[in-house]
Amino acid sequence: MNKFRIEDLSVRYLDNNESLRKINMEIEENAITVLFGPANGGKSTFLRTLNRLNDLADVKEMSGKVIFHEDNILEKTTDVIELRRRIGMVFSRPVPLPLSIYENVAYGLIMEGEHDKKKLDNAVENALRKAVLWDELYDRLQDSAYAISGGQQQRLCLARVLALEPEVIMLDEPTSALDPVATAKIEELLNQLKATYTIILAPHNIQQAARMADYAAFFLMGELIEFSSGKEMFLNPRDRRTQEYVSGRYG
Ligand SMILES: Nc1ncnc2c1ncn2[C@@H]1O[C@H](COP(=O)(O)OP(=O)(O)OP(=O)(O)O)[C@@H](O)[C@H]1O
Ligand SMILES: [Mg+2]
Numbered sequence: 001m002n003k004f005r006i007e008d009l010s011v012r013y014l015d016n017n018e019s020l021r022k023i024n025m026e027i028e029e030n031a032i033t034v035l036f037g038p039a040n041g042g043k044s045t046f047l048r049t050l051n052r053l054n055d056l057a058d059v060k061e062m063s064g065k066v067i068f069h070e071d072n073i074l075e076k077t078t079d080v081i082e083l084r085r086r087i088g089m090v091f092s093r094p095v096p097l098p099l100s101i102y103e104n105v106a107y108g109l110i111m112e113g114e115h116d117k118k119k120l121d122n123a124v125e126n127a128l129r130k131a132v133l134w135d136e137l138y139d140r141l142q143d144s145a146y147a148i149s150g151g152q153q154q155r156l157c158l159a160r161v162l163a164l165e166p167e168v169i170m171l172d173e174p175t176s177a178l179d180p181v182a183t184a185k186i187e188e189l190l191n192q193l194k195a196t197y198t199i200i201l202a203p204h205n206i207q208q209a210a211r212m213a214d215y216a217a218f219f220l221m222g223e224l225i226e227f228s229s230g231k232e233m234f235l236n237p238r239d240r241r242t243q244e245y246v247s248g249r250y251g
Contacts, residue, residue: 001028001029002026002027002028002029003027003028003029003068003167003168003198004025004026004027004050004066004067004068004168004198005026005027005065005066005067006023006024006025006026006027006064006065006066006067007024007064007065007066007067008022008023008024008063008064008065009022009023009024009046009049009062009063009064009065009066010022010023010061010062010063010064011042011045011049011054011059011061011062012059012060012061012062013057013058013059013060014058014059014060015058016060018222019042019045019222020042020045020046020049020222021222021223022064022223023042023046023064023223023224024224025217025224025227027198027200027215028198028214028215029167029198030194030195030196030197030198031194031198031199031214031215032190032191032194032199032200032201032212032213032214032215033198033199033200033201033213033214033215033216033217034201034202034203034209034212034213034215034216034217034230035047035200035201035202035216035217035219036202036203036206036209036213036216036217036218036219037218037219037220037225037245038220038245040221041219041220041221041222042219042221042222042223043172043202043219044172044202046219047089047170047172047200047202049062049066049074050066050068050073050087050168050170050200051080051083051084051087051088051089051170052073052074052078052080052083052084053084053089055080062074068083068087085108085164085166086166086167086168087166087167087168087170088161088162088164088166088168088169088170089161089169089170089171089172090154090157090158090161090169090170090171090172090174091157091172091173091174092172092173092174092176092177092204093176093177094150094153094154094156094157094177095157096145096146096153096156096157097145098144098145098146099144099145100141100142100143100144100145101137101140101141101142101143101144101145101148101156102124102141102142104145104156104159104160105123105124105127105128105156105159105160105163106120106123106124106163107160108160108163108164109123109163109164123163124141124163125138126162126163127159127160127162127163128159130159130162130193131155131156131158131159131162131189132155132185132189132192133152133155133156133159136152137152149182150177150178150179150182151178151179151181151182151183151185151186154174154175154177154178154182154186155185155186155189158174158186158189166197167197167198168197168198168199168200169193169197169198169199169200170199170200170201171190171199171200171201171202172202173202173203173204174186174201175187175203175204175208176204183208187208187211187212190212191212194214206245206246206248209230209234210230210234212230213229213230213233213234214229214230215227215228215229215230216228216229216230216233216234218233218237218239218241218242218245220241220245225239225241225242226238226239226242233246234246
């Protein structure tokens with residue numbers, strides 16, 4: 001089953017820069033779809049379009065469709081708060097709030113008006129377990145989120161997203177600030193989470209792209225050059241530009 005169907009999506013910023021050009025793509029659920037390619041290809045713009053975070057950027061024009069649950073989420077009538085709850089996002093730098101570990105995970109739920117202590121406790125524990133942090137942090141829940149390692153902070157950011165029970169998790173270079181051990185933990189975690197969620201990942205290097213991709217999309221200067229299974233993309237790319245990038249000849 002596909003979770004998103006993207007039809008002729010184009011995005012143009014205020015400076016007239018066309019950052020995405022006629023993108024057509026389907027995103028499968030319960031799989032990891034990797035977006036990769038050289039800098040400025042449009043990967044982050046694409047991710048920000050799917051949960052309408054681009055609304056907050058200097059976008060001048062968006063056209064085409066992003067179909068999610070049979071609705072085109074680019075329509076003005078979309079409830080973007082609800083959309084962002086269902087499509088959570090993790091960014092490249094861990095950005096915990098200046099609050100306790102507990103409060104970081106509970107934050108979104110409290111904002112939604114949940115004040116039942118038992119429910120919050122349960123939700124926090126569940127989210128920390130899913131992010132494989134509970135065993136490390138269960139006795140430090142009241143400590144500052146800044147008191148834990150960068151890798152733990154990034155998993156905490158993931159727990160914060162998971163607490164809202166999203167359907168889709170998007171991650172934009174989530175391990176670019178992490179060491180190899182912390183990176184491996186995040187990768188392992190994503191491989192577990194894909195059983196339950198749709199995952200869209202913009203990795204920070206091509207090795208991670210090749211390791212993680214069930215499906216892969218190669219973006220170059222705002223165009224989707226090639227889309228296929230991860231295996232095909234990295235073993236047997238069809239387009240010459242993909243071949244060159246994958247074999248390390250540019251980028
Ligand atoms: N807020 C913005 N205002 C104007 N132009 C932007 C903005 N954000 C991105 N762009 C432009 O859109 C194009 C695509 O950028 P984007 O950040 O989506 O690429 P990317 O593939 O994520 O690159 P990277 O690998 O460096 O993260 C670039 O030409 C960039 O300069
Ligand atoms: Mg980017």
